[in-house]
Amino acid sequence: MLLRQLLPGRTRPATGQIKSCSQVKDWQMSPVACRCHLSSQEGKRVSRMLFRSRICKLFPVILVACGLLGFYQHLPKTDNLCKLSLVEQPAINKEECLKLKRVIDSANISQKLVSGQLIKNIRELQKCPWLENPQIHHQYRSELLQCCNVSGQMVMSQENTYLGQVITYEVERKHKVTVNEELLAMLPESSPFPSKPYGTCAVVGNGGILLDSCCGSEIDKADFVIRCNLAPLNYSKDVGLKTNLVTANPSIIIDRFNTLNKQRRPFAEMMKVYQKSLVLMPPFSYTMNTDASYKVFYALQDFNAWQRVIFFRPEYLLNLNTYWKKKGITAGRLSTGIMLVTAALELCDQVTLYGFWPFSTDLQGKPVHQHYYNNQQPGTIHAMPQEFFFYTKMHSQGVLRLQVGKCA
Structure with a gap:
């Protein structure tokens, strides 16, 4: 199954030769396959790196979403728009x-x-x-x-x-x-x-x-x-x-x-x-x-x-x-x-x-x-x-x- 995750024509490295996922980037091995070949400690380190990378990519989207949510919460509700626009006429005696x-x-x-x-x-x-x-x-x-x-x-x-x-x-x-x-x-x-x-x-x-x-x-x-x-x-x-x-x-x-x-x-x-x-x-x-x-x-x-x-x-x-x-x-x-x-x-x-x-x-x-x-x-x-x-x-x-x- 791991062989299917390699690009066609590439030679899969020996298991003992893999010390980090950077060594296999040319074979485009998936993160899951990479972690299977690493030691548990190295796998955790690489997993954290991948997670941080994804967070960095999503951070601008999260900022925009939070900003829109805050803007929406401060908008007057539709039911209140008419009340806000109402200007009372001064009464005469x-x-x-x-x-x-x-x-x-x-x-x-x-x-x-x-x-x-x-x-x-x-x-x-x-x-x-x-x-x-x-x-x-x-x-x-x-x-x-x-x-x-x-x-x-x-x-x-x-x-x-x-x-x-x-x-x-x-x-x-x-x-x-x-x-x-x-x-x-x-x-x-x-x-x-x-x-x-x-x-x-x-x-x-x-x-x-x-x-x-x-x-x-x-x-x-x-x-x-x-x-x-x-x-x-x-x-x-x-x-x-x-x-x-x-x-x-x-x-x-x-x-x-x-x-x-x-x-x-x-x-x-x-x-x-x-x-x-x-x-x-x-x-x-x-x-x-x-x-x-x-x-x-x-x-x-x-x-x-x-x-x-x-x-x-x-x-x-x-x-x-x-x-x-x-x-x-x-x-x-x-x-x-x-x-x-x-x-x-x-x-x-x-x-x-x-x-x-x-x-x-x-x-x-x-x-x-x-x-x-x-x-x-x-x-x-x-x-x-x-x-x-x-x-x-x-x-x-x-x-x-x-x-x-x-x-x-």
């Missing part, structure tokens, strides 16, 4: 808060909205303690129940839709569709929303103000979490992961997934992040929405997805548009954000908004992206500052809480 709230409550939407003044108002308002006002919230809920009724009328179901019914599109009013057996089978038997309100709800917008907000854990603690337009959740520290209801704008399906005409698996895989959520779509707002909405329904069904697709009733959206027009919003069409905020006012006892911010700078005047995941600008069909005016007003009144900036 009660009289100043009351004065500020009177100014905001008396403001009129018909006045010219100045973004700088809106930002100043909400910056000062964030320094005041938020006080819930169930009475005013109940007034909003009563108004919305009379005009819109989210529990019974927001979603198409087999209770509020019948075979042969003619549906007029919400925006393209010249176009109609007749309810057939295929469509009726796609609808839930009844409304997916309970008549009894949820406790706490988080409505998560997509504003760039959410980035580095550390609001994720707070959002996930809500009883019911509502999200807009399939926004990515790979910013969980800031936006959380929990989802109970998410809207899917058909334009996203058309642009990003080619209306699901070819590959559908990437879409089904992407949807897994939204867990067992309801996916709310408007198939009868524009004619181009219908095909995309149907294909989303069938794609998720074919891949046995956890999500369930539900459809907006166009009549509900028309009534909602009328409600906000009477209050002063003059946009061609309401944004998805205010549709969901309005629904939450009916569905929930306590509503908190995150990521609703229509401005290009934050509370400190620093530039902020339009969305927390990109800087794509919204269409001109919406009136975001007008909608934000009402969010600010409802926050001041104690109807909902508008979370802007870092979460505690």
Whole structure:
């Protein structure tokens, strides 16, 4: 066996002639074979030399490893990063808060909205303690129940839709569709929303103000979490992961997934992040929405997805548009954000908004992206500052809480 450890063609020295391993280095005898031919004392000496040689070679690696370990131990833990970055806003006294709230409550939407003044108002308002006002919230809920009724009328179901019914599109009013057996089978038997309100709800917008907000854990603690337009959740520290209801704008399906005409698996895989959520779509707002909405329904069904697709009733959206027009919003069409905020006012006892911010700078005047995941600008069909005016007003009144900036 020892002969195999010698290089081919070399002559193995006689056992008695070997006094040290250096004598056999030309034969490349292994340390084990060498020690077998040495006296026990010499073997120990050579073993120590080999051990020290290996330690010397490993010493730089050990130093680097120890240094990295020490550096890691001194790093703030991930759970503490948000706590370290939190800067508390100095509180203002009660009289100043009351004065500020009177100014905001008396403001009129018909006045010219100045973004700088809106930002100043909400910056000062964030320094005041938020006080819930169930009475005013109940007034909003009563108004919305009379005009819109989210529990019974927001979603198409087999209770509020019948075979042969003619549906007029919400925006393209010249176009109609007749309810057939295929469509009726796609609808839930009844409304997916309970008549009894949820406790706490988080409505998560997509504003760039959410980035580095550390609001994720707070959002996930809500009883019911509502999200807009399939926004990515790979910013969980800031936006959380929990989802109970998410809207899917058909334009996203058309642009990003080619209306699901070819590959559908990437879409089904992407949807897994939204867990067992309801996916709310408007198939009868524009004619181009219908095909995309149907294909989303069938794609998720074919891949046995956890999500369930539900459809907006166009009549509900028309009534909602009328409600906000009477209050002063003059946009061609309401944004998805205010549709969901309005629904939450009916569905929930306590509503908190995150990521609703229509401005290009934050509370400190620093530039902020339009969305927390990109800087794509919204269409001109919406009136975001007008909608934000009402969010600010409802926050001041104690109807909902508008979370802007870092979460505690």
